[in-house]
Amino acid sequence: MTEQKQLKLGAFMRPVSLHTGAWRYPGAYPDANFNFQHIKSFAQELEKAKFDAFFMADHLAVLNMPIEALKRSHTVTSFEPFTLLSALAAVTDRIGLVATASTTFDQPYHIARRFASLDHISGGRAGWNIVTTSNPDAALNFGLDEHMDHGERYHRAREFYDVVTGLWDSFADDAFIRNAETGIFFDPEKMHVLAHKGEELSVRGPLNIARSPQGWPVIVQAGQSDAGRQLAAETAEAVFAAPRNLADGKAIFADIKGRMREIGRNPDHLKILPAAFIVVGDTVEEAKAKRAKLDSLVHYDSAIASLSIALGHDASGFDPDGLLPEIPDTNASKSGRERVIALAEAEKLTVRQLAQRLGGYAGLAFVGTPQTIADEMEQWLHEEGSDGFNVVFPFLPQGLLDVTTRVVPELQRRGIFRREYEGTTLREHLGLPRPDNRFFKAMPAAAQ
Numbered sequence: 001m002t003e004q005k006q007l008k009l010g011a012f013m014r015p016v017s018l019h020t021g022a023w024r025y026p027g028a029y030p031d032a033n034f035n036f037q038h039i040k041s042f043a044q045e046l047e048k049a050k051f052d053a054f055f056m057a058d059h060l061a062v063l064n065m066p067i068e069a070l071k072r073s074h075t076v077t078s079f080e081p082f083t084l085l086s087a088l089a090a091v092t093d094r095i096g097l098v099a100t101a102s103t104t105f106d107q108p109y110h111i112a113r114r115f116a117s118l119d120h121i122s123g124g125r126a127g128w129n130i131v132t133t134s135n136p137d138a139a140l141n142f143g144l145d146e147h148m149d150h151g152e153r154y155h156r157a158r159e160f161y162d163v164v165t166g167l168w169d170s171f172a173d174d175a176f177i178r179n180a181e182t183g184i185f186f187d188p189e190k191m192h193v194l195a196h197k198g199e200e201l202s203v204r205g206p207l208n209i210a211r212s213p214q215g216w217p218v219i220v221q222a223g224q225s226d227a228g229r230q231l232a233a234e235t236a237e238a239v240f241a242a243p244r245n246l247a248d249g250k251a252i253f254a255d256i257k258g259r260m261r262e263i264g265r266n267p268d269h270l271k272i273l274p275a276a277f278i279v280v281g282d283t284v285e286e287a288k289a290k291r292a293k294l295d296s297l298v299h300y301d302s303a304i305a306s307l308s309i310a311l312g313h314d315a316s317g318f319d320p321d322g323l324l325p326e327i328p329d330t331n332a333s334k335s336g337r338e339r340v341i342a343l344a345e346a347e348k349l350t351v352r353q354l355a356q357r358l359g360g361y362a363g364l365a366f367v368g369t370p371q372t373i374a375d376e377m378e379q380w381l382h383e384e385g386s387d388g389f390n391v392v393f394p395f396l397p398q399g400l401l402d403v404t405t406r407v408v409p410e411l412q413r414r415g416i417f418r419r420e421y422e423g424t425t426l427r428e429h430l431g432l433p434r435p436d437n438r439f440f441k442a443m444p445a446a447a448q
Contacts (some may be wrong), residue, residue, distance in 0.1 A: 005381055007417045008271050008388030008430055009408075010098070010240075013039070013126035015075045016054040019277070019361045020034050020295030020306065023074040032396040034077045038086065042400055043088050046095055049404035050418050051428045053096030053127060054088065055220075055240070055390060056081045062137070066316070069305030082114050089122035093184035096426035098127035098220055103160040104153050105133060108203050111160075113168035115217045116209045124213030124425035128164075129220040129240065130231070140402055154227040156200045159220070163237045165204050165435075166194045168216045170206030172440035192439040215434045218426050224252065231365050232270070234257030237432050239392050241274045241338065249274055249385035251363075258437045271387040271430055274380075277365040279394045280402035284368045291367050294394055295360040300352070303359030307351070308359055311339045320352040361392065370410040378416055381445045 012018065017032045023030045032038050043054050058081050062070065070076060081099035089097060098119065101111050111128070119126035123225075132153035174192035179374060190349035194205030221228065221236035231241050233256050252274075257267035281287030308315045312330035324344040327337065344354045366373040380386045393399040413416035422428050436442060 004415050006274060007377060007381055007411060008052045008238075009417065010053040010055050010096075010238075010273055010388070010390040011051050011274060011400075012055050012057065012060060012240075012390050012392045013042065014078055014081070014100075015427065017393050017399070018275075019294060019298075019392075019394055020073060020302045020359050021294050022399075023395075025294055025295040025399075027394040028235055030074070031189055033074050035080065036079075038396070039079075039208060040088065040091050042122050042396065043092050043095060045400060045404055047092050049408045049419060050403075051095055051391075052388070053098045053426060054057060054085075054092075055098040055127075056085060056100065057128065057129070058100040058102075058131075058306075063072060066301065066305055069301040070300050071361040078172055082118060083261075085118055085126075085368060086121055086368045089118065089125065093123075094125070094421045094424065096125045096127055096218070096428075097122055098129055098218070098426075100129040100131050102133040102138075103157040104132050105138060108160055108167065108201060110162040111206070112164045112207050113209055115164075116168060116207065116212045119212035119214055119217045120209070120355070126212070126214070127218035127220050127275045127426055129222060130157060130161065130183060130235070131222060146165075150261075151227065153371075154223070154231060156176065156226075158231060158234070159198045159200050161231075163194070163196050163198075165190070165216055165219075166196065166204070166438070167205050167207040168211065169437045169439050170194065171211050172437060173211050173215075173442070176210055183283060190440060204409075210319065211437065214427050215437065218430065218432065220390075228335065229256050230259060232256055233265070234263060238271045238273055238430065241272055241386070242335075243274050243385070244339065244343065244384045246380060246383065249380060250383060253386060255386050265301050269432060271432075273388050273390045274386050275363050275392050276389040277361045277367075277378075277392040277394065277404055278369045278373060278407065279365070279399070280370060280373065280406055281297050281367075282369065284372060287369065291365070295356065298359040300359075302354065303352075303355035303374070306358040307340070307355040311337050311361075320355075322381070323348070324351055347427045351368060361394075363392070370406040374410040374414060377411065381416060 016361045022028060029038050046054055062076055078081040085097040085099055115126050115128050169387050170192055172190035176186045177184050191206055194203060196203045217237055220238045221232040224242060241252050241257060243252050250414055252270050260267045260270060277293045291349050304316055311327050366376050391403060412419050426435060
């Protein structure tokens with residue numbers, strides 16, 4: 001009998017909701033994005049529901065939007081990811097802990113050390129979301145006058161990945177003897193000095209931390225430009241995609257996994273998890289009414305700023321009631337800009353309509369009852385649109401509880417989502433192999 005395919009579910013938790021109006025929704029916690037007690041309760045509820053991972057995105061600058069829009073945004077303040085996830089590791093036991101870290105504005109040694117530490121602290125639950133950082137204002141916070149070119153950012157990211165994973169392999173798994181009688185703490189023959197000198201980076205190594213429980217923390221990637229998809233095919237073990245619909249999702253799924261086959265990687269060793277905004281009601285009409293209420297809480301100042309960010313171009317001077325004009329190329333996220341332009345063209349949206357959609361949440365959404373939402377998720381799984389979803393909650397806490405206490409039980413009833421965790425590590429949750437150490441052969445089981 002063929003084993004039934006299982007959904008993988010992550011929770012997109014920075015900000016706790018991507019919807020600009022989330023903090024204003026009746027009954028929502030206005031400070032949910034920057035209140036540790038709230039965030040701890042969210043993580044524990046997600047773990048109770050057997051979610052694969054808690055994902056914390058990150059920004060290295062206050063969002064580049066006009067102050068009249070910024071003053072309405074709950075994204076203006078948030079915890080530094082490693083500090084928060086280390087704290088959450090102490091109050092959870094199984095849920096994966098995934099953080100964004102930039103290859104453009106950090107150094108490989110820092111990234112390798114932080115993620116290895118988080119993996120040790122959490123008992124093997126860490127994941128690294130590799131980003132190249134699209135916000136040009138971030139450059140100004142790191143001593144640069146202008147942002148690095150898009151292509152150069154991805155070139156650096158590829159080398160950065162090689163260095164970080166090489167540093168994670170600095171020690172063999174059995175390097176640390178800790179023999180009190182002989183006084184030998186570790187075997188020097190089982191330590192590797194990386195001595196990397198490349199086009200972008202120079203890092204000697206070794207990393208001053210033992211190889212982590214997962215070997216490497218799980219590698220996550222989110223870029224959807226051609227360069228981003230190639231990087232994912234070569235390096236990623238999970239992809240946070242952003243398709244507009246099932247047809248788009250199937251195309252992304254086939255493209256990235258096809259690229260993996262071409263370079264000799266097993267496509268099952270990467271999970272594609274589109275972001276999915278979920279609004280639950282007792283009826284479809286009630287769920288749609290909830291979303292309409294939520295969207296109504298987005299001020300136009302925020303809406304037009306969101307459109308400007310997505311386009312990488314100031315949209316404040318556009319005719320609100322006219323169609324979107326031609327947008328020149330910029331150095332911002334290319335895949336994000338293309339999705340917005342395609343949405344405007346497909347639905348013939350005015351600038352005002354497009355801005356309001358983006359000011360709320362413009363991505364893939366499942367709005368309905370637990371049954372209709374489960375129907376859609378099941379279709380995506382079986383038609384190879386995704387391996388699961390990275391869930392975006394509409395407001396907190398009730399929007400999260402609607403998913404964990406209503407949608408998850410329906411998925412479990414259908415046998416497409418776990419009732420218990422498969423193991424203790426994020427790799428075990430996702431069905432991913434533990435990577436071999438590139439410098440040291442694993443010990444035979446009988447010799448261990």
